[in-house]
Amino acid sequence: MADQGLAPRRAALKLLEAVLAQGRLLAEVSNTLDHLKAEDRARAYRLAVQTLRHLDKCDRVLKPHLKKNPPLIVMNILRLGVVEICEDGAAAHGVVNAGVTLTSKLPRVGGLKGMVNAVLRRVAETGPDAWAKLPPARMPNWLRGPLVAAWGRSSVEAMEKVQAATPPLDISLRGRDGDLTPEAVTLPTGSDRLAAFGQVSKLDGFDEGAWWVQDAAAALAVKVLAPKAGERVLDLCAAPGGKTMQLSAAGADVVAVDDNANRLKRVEENLKRVDLKAQLVTSDVFEVSADEHGLFDAVLLDAPCSATGTMRRHPDLPHAKDGSDFGALIDLQARMLAHAMRLVKPGGRLVFCTCSLLPDEGEVHIDEADLTGWSVDRAALSVEGVEPNWISEEGGLRLRPDYWAERGGMDGFYIVCLNKDD
Known part of the structure; x- marks a missing residue:
């Protein structure tokens, strides 16, 4: 979450909510970005896609800094922050401020802004090194298990490595x-x-x-x-x-x-x-x-x-x-x-x-x-x-x-x- 305003980050958060809480595909909800300027629309979608692509890695980076997982919407704010800091190399100050502001404006969970501030500051200190050492994000167990049974663990790990990268255009x-x-x-x-x-x-x-x-x-x-x-x-x-x-x-x-x-x-x-x-x-x-x-x-x-x-x-x-x-x-x-x-x-x-x-x-x-x-x-x-x-x-x-x-x-x-x- 860079220092350019909250609109694309808030939109990315809504996309993550649709996928992770409502079980909807991005293609079904991408029209919720129509009100944004073209550059903000592109940034919101990219943020959501990158967070979903690296969801398992995000959670591994966050785990040492959380006693227990917060409500999903706050967890998603933290995940967005991890992607910006660790994957995109965004300035930590802007990422932390944006995460705190997003949290403070949410009903019922605004009081967790202090936790978001503390966790993202710790991520800024240790996250990039931890991120670089982690393997590619693993597929969810419900899918990974059948694929390992079909193709073997090493093949599935190779698939996960490819899926961790932004694909080319064919x-x-x-x-x-x-x-x-x-x-x-x-x-x-x-x-x-x-x-x-x-x-x-x-x-x-x-x-x-x-x-x-x-x-x-x-x-x-x-x-x-x-x-x-x-x-x-x-x-x-x-x-x-x-x-x-x-x-x-x-x-x-x-x-x-x-x-x-x-x-x-x-x-x-x-x-x-x-x-x-x-x-x-x-x-x-x-x-x-x-x-x-x-x-x-x-x-x-x-x-x-x-x-x-x-x-x-x-x-x-x-x-x-x-x-x-x-x-x-x-x-x-x-x-x-x-x-x-x-x-x-x-x-x-x-x-x-x-x-x-x-x-x-x-x-x-x-x-x-x-x-x-x-x-x-x-x-x-x-x-x-x-x-x-x-x-x-x-x-x-x-x-x-x-x-x-x-x-x-x-x-x-x-x-x-x-x-x-x-």
């Missing part, structure tokens, strides 16, 4: 007639990556529709599907539209379906910006029928999931969720997969994917699915840049944040291609 180019900027690096799978970037809409090529934002792991789903010009392709659960744009750019005749009209409007805007076309349909997946739409040469199903593979970009997720809804999600994915299979022509293909790190949302579906009349297409995974150790036993593609760690990692994803018999 983009997909509409064409290959030039790079976004000299600083962009082309990854082995063909996506471009910027390690440092400012406001996305101000980057070269954005207004011209030369590219769209899309994590390199997410971009592989369409590359595995390998759409051909003129094919009819169904994109289920299409929003926010990165895969829709890939399919259209390949020359496919795309029908993009999503049940959220607002999110589909965003897809429409993105398509317009990059001068690509698709037929957009607002519908529940289960209401898409062969009777109405016919059968498709190829279907892409990016099913709703836990989104645990996106934590490096969305550090709020493991703190807003507790895993209690995962069972229902897994059942929904299985039913969606079975329905999508009924929409593929004989001799056609289907790519099923989820941005999850949990095998129950990926590999297990293929192990347990009724694949009578279908085969897993391992050859479809022979995509440029895909490494052999990413291919799982049942023939899917398992991507994890610790892959390409030296390049900044990637989102966690599961991708599999199924071929329907003629």
Whole structure:
């Protein structure tokens, strides 16, 4: 909390309250920042994201200075202070004053301003050294346990190390007639990556529709599907539209379906910006029928999931969720997969994917699915840049944040291609 006023810090505190007390995602409450100036809005969001990214480390730094944890809202003021002092290197005087002022203005807990003052002063003295020696923040136990069981402790620790860093920006180019900027690096799978970037809409090529934002792991789903010009392709659960744009750019005749009209409007805007076309349909997946739409040469199903593979970009997720809804999600994915299979022509293909790190949302579906009349297409995974150790036993593609760690990692994803018999 630097010395520039309380507005962005107060807003960051409200964001933390929404995530940690109400179990809401930042995407659901980011509109609460709309009243702020652009620079304050950006600072508030960055403060909240960094605090959530390093929450476990914040608590470890604070623990020696607390006899017991204060009420959550005061604990969050202390956490914000730790991030500013230890991660950002902000001047301690301004951080302490801001923390005290924020606390003093809160009902029922204003009397704790003296404690906040004392704790943050101690953090200023010893916190930066302690912070530098701590390992990356650990995921909450409800998620860490299943991931350790699936991938092993050392792999999970490697994921946590990647997730502790601000992720780079990945983009997909509409064409290959030039790079976004000299600083962009082309990854082995063909996506471009910027390690440092400012406001996305101000980057070269954005207004011209030369590219769209899309994590390199997410971009592989369409590359595995390998759409051909003129094919009819169904994109289920299409929003926010990165895969829709890939399919259209390949020359496919795309029908993009999503049940959220607002999110589909965003897809429409993105398509317009990059001068690509698709037929957009607002519908529940289960209401898409062969009777109405016919059968498709190829279907892409990016099913709703836990989104645990996106934590490096969305550090709020493991703190807003507790895993209690995962069972229902897994059942929904299985039913969606079975329905999508009924929409593929004989001799056609289907790519099923989820941005999850949990095998129950990926590999297990293929192990347990009724694949009578279908085969897993391992050859479809022979995509440029895909490494052999990413291919799982049942023939899917398992991507994890610790892959390409030296390049900044990637989102966690599961991708599999199924071929329907003629």
